[in-house]
């Protein structure tokens with residue numbers, strides 16, 4: 001029998017669940033469930049069903065319960081408020097009953113979106129004032145956990161980056177998909193401020209808190225403060241597309257048909273408590289964005305010329321590119337192999353790709 005501690009993770013099939021499975025899977029025995037069974041390592045559970053949830057957790061006898069899942073589409077939540085509270089709030093109450101009845105710690109994921117944006121930056125002790133049904137449902141879940149579970153971890157994430165093309169339902173994937181469609185103008189809001197949060201850093205920081213048993217409520221976002229526009233510009237730069245793709249700043253009104261749910265002008269967080277406890281291992285958002293793109297999107301532009309700019313940009317990253325990922329003709333491979341920097345690449349090869357001298 002395994003001597004590892006056990007964690008039950010509910011709602012583990014999404015962006016964050018993918019990172020949790022990776023980060024916790026090595027050191028813990030996991031049972032991962034979701035309503036959307038999209039991986040071999042997931043089993044079906046609808047956490048709104050208290051009896052089924054309780055039975056499944058009791059059967060596994062975990063040392064910890066992680067309640068990860070929620071509806072995260074703000075427009076869906078605005079239009080389906082009953083379903084939203086049943087899923088994002090009352091299911092969290094289910095998790096609280098189960099954790100308390102088994103006397104085990106509970107992890108709940110909250111969001112930077114519970115603030116109204118009247119301030120520029122929020123620390124862990126600022127008072128939330130949620131604007132729409134998503135934010136209200138998440139804050140109600142947060143409060144219930146904090147008030148009713150002694151050994152709780154409530155970690156507030158910002159704009160999540162993770163899961164790659166398969167699972168990322170958020171901003172980064174929306175931008176990447178426009179680029180893959182060949183768009184050379186991106187219309188990005190310049191009046192929404194926030195802090196990206198890389199799922200892997202988030203999972204690692206949760207693990208650190210758990211192992212130190214530093215229970216409580218924590219802001220947990222990447223380092224640095226930014227906004228949607230700056231994130232898009234940085235993404236385009238990482239891909240090496242700054243000359244060919246224009247990021248056009250627009251006000252939120254531009255997107256009001258698609259994104260009609262109320263969003264705060266600022267949902268920037270600082271990880272004050274993590275800093276004060278000296279356990280903040282969240283890296284800068286730019287470092288994380290690059291790592292995220294290089295790790296998950298290397299094959300995304302396969303057979304498009306922009307794949308080459310991206311390849312070189314990622315070459316100094318951990319997931320350095322291997323030539324066999326792309327089919328290059330001989331001359332091209334040799335020239336690329338001799339190039340040491342992105343600037344040199346653009347000087348020597350970029351123009352030729354643009355002029356279609358080289359075929360990909």
Ligand SMILES: NC(=O)c1ccc[n+]([C@@H]2O[C@H](COP(=O)([O-])OP(=O)(O)OC[C@H]3O[C@@H](n4cnc5c(N)ncnc54)[C@H](OP(=O)(O)O)[C@@H]3O)[C@@H](O)[C@H]2O)c1
Pocket residue numbers: 010011012013014015016017033034035036045046047048068069070071072087091109110111112138156157158159160167169170
């Ligand atoms: N994404 C962000 O930017 C962000 C920011 C701050 C905080 N958070 C919080 O982080 C947590 C993880 O979110 P995420 O980004 O990983 O979202 P995600 O990718 O949508 O993953 C959430 C998962 O929960 C599942 N789920 C929904 N209802 C369920 C139910 N009744 N029973 C079991 N599973 C259910 C979802 O299935 P379906 O796909 O079928 O709905 C999905 O697989 C959530 O608590 C979210 O509120 C997210």
